Amino acid sequence: MDNCILQVDDLGVCFHTEEGRIQAVDGVSFALHEGETLGIVGESGSGKSVTSLALMGLVPSPPGQICAGRALYRGENLLAMPPKRFSEIRGNRIAMIFQDPMTSLNPYMTIADQLIEVTVVHLGHSHREALKHAIEMLERVGIPSPSRRIFAYPHEFSGGMRQRVMIAMALSCQPDILIADEPTTALDVTIEAQILELMKQLQQSQGTAIIMITHDMGVVANICHRVHVMYAGKIVEQAGCDALFANPRHPYTLGLLKSVPRLTQATSARLATIDGQPPDLAHLPIGCAFEPRCGYATPECRQQSPQLQDSEDADRFACFVDITKESPLKDPHV
Amino acid sequence: MSESLAGIAASPHPALLEVRNVAVHFPLQRRSFGSAAATIRAVDGLSFSLAEGETLGLVGESGCGKSTLARAILRLVPTSAGEIFYEGRRIDSLKASKMRPFRQQMQMIFQDPFASLNPRMTVSQIITEPMQIFRLHDRKDRQLEAMRLLELVGLNPRFLNRYPHEFSGGQRQRIGIARALAVKPRLIICDEPVSALDVSIQAQVINLLMDLQQQLGLAYLFIAHDLAVVRHIANRVGVMYLGRLVEEADAEMLYANPRHPYTRALLSSVPLPDPRSERHRQRIVLAGEVPSPDAIYPGCKFVDRCLMKAMDCQQQVPQLAGGDHRVACHFAWDEERYQASLAAANQKADIAHDPA
Numbered sequence: 001m002d003n004c005i006l007q008v009d010d011l012g013v014c015f016h017t018e019e020g021r022i023q024a025v026d027g028v029s030f031a032l033h034e035g036e037t038l039g040i041v042g043e044s045g046s047g048k049s050v051t052s053l054a055l056m057g058l059v060p061s062p063p064g065q066i067c068a069g070r071a072l073y074r075g076e077n078l079l080a081m082p083p084k085r086f087s088e089i090r091g092n093r094i095a096m097i098f099q100d101p102m103t104s105l106n107p108y109m110t111i112a113d114q115l116i117e118v119t120v121v122h123l124g125h126s127h128r129e130a131l132k133h134a135i136e137m138l139e140r141v142g143i144p145s146p147s148r149r150i151f152a153y154p155h156e157f158s159g160g161m162r163q164r165v166m167i168a169m170a171l172s173c174q175p176d177i178l179i180a181d182e183p184t185t186a187l188d189v190t191i192e193a194q195i196l197e198l199m200k201q202l203q204q205s206q207g208t209a210i211i212m213i214t215h216d217m218g219v220v221a222n223i224c225h226r227v228h229v230m231y232a233g234k235i236v237e238q239a240g241c242d243a244l245f246a247n248p249r250h251p252y253t254l255g256l257l258k259s260v261p262r263l264t265q266a267t268s269a270r271l272a273t274i275d276g277q278p279p280d281l282a283h284l285p286i287g288c289a290f291e292p293r294c295g296y297a298t299p300e301c302r303q304q305s306p307q308l309q310d311s312e313d314a315d316r317f318a319c320f321v322d323i324t325k326e327s328p329l330k331d332p333h334v
Numbered sequence: 335m336s337e338s339l340a341g342i343a344a345s346p347h348p349a350l351l352e353v354r355n356v357a358v359h360f361p362l363q364r365r366s367f368g369s370a371a372a373t374i375r376a377v378d379g380l381s382f383s384l385a386e387g388e389t390l391g392l393v394g395e396s397g398c399g400k401s402t403l404a405r406a407i408l409r410l411v412p413t414s415a416g417e418i419f420y421e422g423r424r425i426d427s428l429k430a431s432k433m434r435p436f437r438q439q440m441q442m443i444f445q446d447p448f449a450s451l452n453p454r455m456t457v458s459q460i461i462t463e464p465m466q467i468f469r470l471h472d473r474k475d476r477q478l479e480a481m482r483l484l485e486l487v488g489l490n491p492r493f494l495n496r497y498p499h500e501f502s503g504g505q506r507q508r509i510g511i512a513r514a515l516a517v518k519p520r521l522i523i524c525d526e527p528v529s530a531l532d533v534s535i536q537a538q539v540i541n542l543l544m545d546l547q548q549q550l551g552l553a554y555l556f557i558a559h560d561l562a563v564v565r566h567i568a569n570r571v572g573v574m575y576l577g578r579l580v581e582e583a584d585a586e587m588l589y590a591n592p593r594h595p596y597t598r599a600l601l602s603s604v605p606l607p608d609p610r611s612e613r614h615r616q617r618i619v620l621a622g623e624v625p626s627p628d629a630i631y632p633g634c635k636f637v638d639r640c641l642m643k644a645m646d647c648q649q650q651v652p653q654l655a656g657g658d659h660r661v662a663c664h665f666a667w668d669e670e671r672y673q674a675s676l677a678a679a680n681q682k683a684d685i686a687h688d689p690a
Contacts, residue, residue, distance in 0.1 A: 043532035044503075158623050159396075188395035188559065190620045193603035197619055215533060218605030221612045241609045259537035260607045261562040263589060270541055271566060274534035277502050 005074060005176050005209060006032040006055075012068030013047070013054050019282040024050045026233040028069070029308075032177065037203065037210040039224030039241070041217065041256075045278055047233040048213045052179045054079070055211075056096050057086050073177075092122040095170035099182035101162035105154040111138075111165055112150040118172045137168040141198060160191035167198065174206055181213045196222055217260050221245060229253045232279045232289035235308060239315035249317040249324070251296045288319075295328030296321040348422030349383035350553050351407070351440075351521055356380050356416035356426075357577075358399070358406045362628065372628040376402040378577035378635075379416070381654070386520065389547065389554040391568030391585065393561055393600070397624055399577040400557045404523045407555070408440060409433060420521075438468050441514035445526035447506035451498040457484070457509055458494040464516045483512040486549075488542060504535035508542065515546070523555045528563060540567055561604050565589055573597045576627055576635040583659040593659065593666040596620075596636050618676065634663070641675040642668075 013025040025047040032038050042048045053059050055071055055078060071078040073094065078086065098104040106114060115134035119125040125133060131150075138146035141164040154162055163183060170178055180199070184192040200223060203210060212224055220227055220241065227244045229237040229252065237250040248254045258272035276293040285291060287302040294301065300320050308316040358377040377399040384390045392400045405411045407418055409426070418426040425436050441464075444450035451460055461480040465471055471479050481491035487508040498506055507527060514522055524543070528536040544567060546552060558564050564571055565585055572582040573594065581594040592598045599618040606612050620639050631637065634647045642665050654662040665671050 043534065160623050188624070189561070189603040190395065190599060191623060192605070193617060193619050196605070197617075216605065217533070217607035218612075221607050221609040222605040245607065245609050256533060257607065259534050261537070261540070261560075261566045263562045263565060263601065263604055263606065265562075265566070270544065271537040273537040273541060277504065277535075278532065 003034040004031045005034055007072040008032075008055070008069065009072075010069040011051065011054060011071060011079075012066070013050050013059055014065055014067045015063045016065065017063055017282070022281045023284070024064075024233050024281065025054065028230075028233075028235055030228055030235070030238065032209050032211060034176070034209055035203065035207045036225045037212055037223050039220045039227040040211065040213045040230060041215065041220055041227060042230035043215055043256075043278055045232075045281060046230040048230050049181055051230075052096065052181050052211060052213050055179060056090055056094065057081075057083075088122070091118060091170075091175075092173045093175050094177045094179065095173070095175040096179040096181065097163070097166050097170050097183045099185050101159055101166055101186065104166060105162055107154055110151050110153055111157070115150070115165070115169055115172065118169055122173050133172065134168075137172055138165070140202070141165070141168045141171075142194070143168075160187055160194065163187060163191075163195055164198070167195070167202070171202060171206065171208070175208060177211065178208050179211045179213070182215070183212075184219060185214070185216070192219075199223065217245075217257060229256070232281065232284060234289070234318065236290065236319070237315075237317040238308065239317075243315055247324070249315070249322075250290075250319050251294045251321070251323055251328075252290050253317075254323060255293075255295075296323055296326055348419065350386045350388075350421060351555070352383040352419040352422075353403075353407065354381050354417045354419070356403070356406060356418060357414045358402050358411055359414040374627045375577050376627055377406060377413075380574075380577065380579050381416075382572055382579065382582060384521070384553055384555060387547070387551045387553055388570070389556055389568045391564035391571040392555065392557045392574060393559060393564050393571060394574035395559060395600075395624055397576075397627060398574040399627070400574050401525055403574075404442070404525050404555065404557055407523060408437075408442060438517045439519050440521045440523065441517065441519040443507075443510050443514050443522060443524045443527045446530055447503050447510055448498075448530075450510055451506055451513075453498055456495050456497055460498070460509060461512050461516050464513060468517050470517060479516070480512075483515055484509075486515070486546070487512045488538075502535075503531050504539060507531060507539050511539075511542065511546070515550070519552070521553045521555065523557070525557045526559065527556075529558065529560060536563070543567060561589075561601060573600065576624065576631075578635060578662065579654055579660075580636065580662045581660065582654065587659055591659075593661045594636075594663050595640050595642055595672065598672075599639075618679075641679050642672055 009029050011025055011028040015022045015024055028051055040048045040051065050059065054066055057078065059066060066079050069079065112131060112134060115137065116127065116130040119130045119133050135146045135150055138150055143149055143161060143164055157165065184195050187195060199210065202208065214220060224241045227239060227241050228235045229250065231252050237253045244253065248257055255274040259274060261271055274293050279289050288305055291297045291301040298320060306318045306320050308318045356377055357379050360374040360376060362372045362374060380403065382390065394400050402411060406413050413426050417424055420436050420439065425433060458477065458480050461483055462476040465476050465479065480494060484491045484493060489505060489508050528539050531539060540563065547554060556564060556567055568585045571585045571588045572579050575596050581588065581597045592601055599620045602618045622639050625638060633649045634652050637643045637647045646664055652662045652664050654660045
């Protein structure tokens with residue numbers, strides 16, 4: 001496809017800590033196309049948030065360091081861009097929504113001042129234009145009586161409303177790419193439904209591409225077109241949303257899907273689990289990072305780390321075993 | 335006031351835990367001289383009972399009062415009204431010294447496995463401290479008991495002398511469970527015990543809680559906001575909204591046939607991990623947000639966000655009524671009315687989305 005607006009190749013991010021070098025993101029590559037929603041799924045420590053911070057140039061350095069790769073946004077490499085040029089793009093063409101709407105707004109500034117700042121800086125609006133635009137944005141994200149509420153401080157807003165303000169801010173300049181890092185995790189389900197609905201509507205009207213970072217398979221199923229599953233800093237599976245849920249190819253994806261409690265499942269049935277603990281990034285095994293928890297593991301898995309390989313339908317997964325043909329060697333504790 | 339008493343009188347044995355019309359109000363400071371002081375009605379007249387070995391799930395959104403209720407049952411906050419009974423004995427008005435034996439029977443598991451373990455105590459100290467307080471076992475036996483408990487919750491007994499920071503979130507939650515079990519309680523109040531954990535670890539802890547219940551005959555009051563988790567573990571489920579129970583039924587029944595408009599909206603809002611059904615699902619997106627708990631509602635508290643509201647709803651408090659399936663809604667069983675209101679609301683929403 002040629003409407004690719006972000007091409008990430010072999011991204012690596014590491015952190016230098018007391019325990020040694022930690023490779024938080026390792027060889028991540030993907031393409032983002034116009035108007036699509038790409039999900040990045042994984043558990044804590046899988047590197048999904050660090051990936052997004054790297055794309056925004058927000059990895060704290062030190063201790064963090066981007067140690068490999070490039071991220072081409074319309075031909076320009078974000079990772080090697082002069083800071084001045086990057087700040088023209090960040091918040092303007094590429095915007096981000098963070099998980100915690102309580103801490104990502106400045107408590108000392110009114111909502112108006114925070115929203116105005118964006119368009120004054122990036123679009124060169126006058127104060128009056130910017131205010132008008134900010135009120136319009138609040139209206140679009142569904143804040144009631146925006147022309148009055150805009151002069152409130154963040155603490156006067158509820159969590160759901162603050163997240164709406166964050167979305168309004170992120171979309172102020174009609175960005176090409178919106179990176180949403182767990183945007184609904186801190187919210188209640190009825191508010192989550194409202195926010196997801198809002199993001200879909202705005203994507204349709206503006207054609208924004210969304211990178212949705214989440215641990216919630218329900219959110220993925222709701223909003224994403226394509227999904228990347230991360231484990232221990234690597235992408236272990238890339239697939240279309242339907243294919244991933246219907247036919248997971250990596251044992252970790254399979255385990256993750258099985259261990260999600262479902263509304264439609266009979267009460268008091270035991271949940272399938274993934275044995276063991278998430279890996280310690282400071283002491284990763286030589287072979288596949290998932291091998292110690294994997295029911296399908298073979299001796300080969302302990303010696304060599306599997307690379308992403310194409311399957312017949314252009315989806316990719318990093319596993320030596322074809323789980324659609326093999327049955328698990330260990331009992332997967334169903 | 336007598337909404338729940340009928341069901342209780344019918345059962346021959348007193349329930350393990352019974353809560354009758356409990357309210358917890360927090361008075362706020364007056365804004366200015368002469369103005370009326372507002373009151374936060376965190377729990378506002380709520381009744382349920384919990385039998386031995388049973389799991390009652392309590393679900394609701396933030397601010398609905400579910401955690402306050404848990405704290406009130408353990409007398410960590412005082413109740414403003416109502417009665418709490420443990421095995422038929424009233425405990426909400428007991429002196430601290432009289433309450434003590436009951437504290438051994440009721441333990442709590444907390445949400446945050448990082449904040450709920452003292453970072454300066456070893457696992458051994460954490461687990462044996464409750465035994466010391468209640469003078470259980472000899473000093474020597476306490477170590478053995480702690481090792482047995484660690485094994486029971488699926489941790490290696492060799493971890494006894496380690497500190498909490500050496501463990502992952504899921505392992506810490508297991509330590510918290512071992513600590514709760516140390517005094518051999520019969521009732522455990524679990525306040526969002528898995529919501530801070532990753533999915534794969536969450537499943538492990540839920541399975542552990544279910545195994546322990548079978549082995550030890552524990553009763554759980556399981557408080558969570560995740561409806562799918564609650565469905566898995568609970569025998570019965572109560573749905574809370576602004577300090578009141580709006581619906582309570584057998585888990586199977588509640589999820590298959592929710593009757594309260596709030597329960598319906600809540601269930602339809604949960605994103606399902608299945609893209610195909612997610613696309614074809616009818617979602618009831620509730621307008622607005624949970625109102626502030628200091629608002630005064632003469633009638634139903636859900637009225638501002640409800641599809642079906644009528645004049646009556648503003649004035650009359652709907653009582654939690656019904657046998658096995660209790661619902662606090664004037665129109666709970668009027669399916670025709672519900673479908674008509676839903677169709678009307680959808681039509682309105684379509685017009686709003688598409689002004690052309």
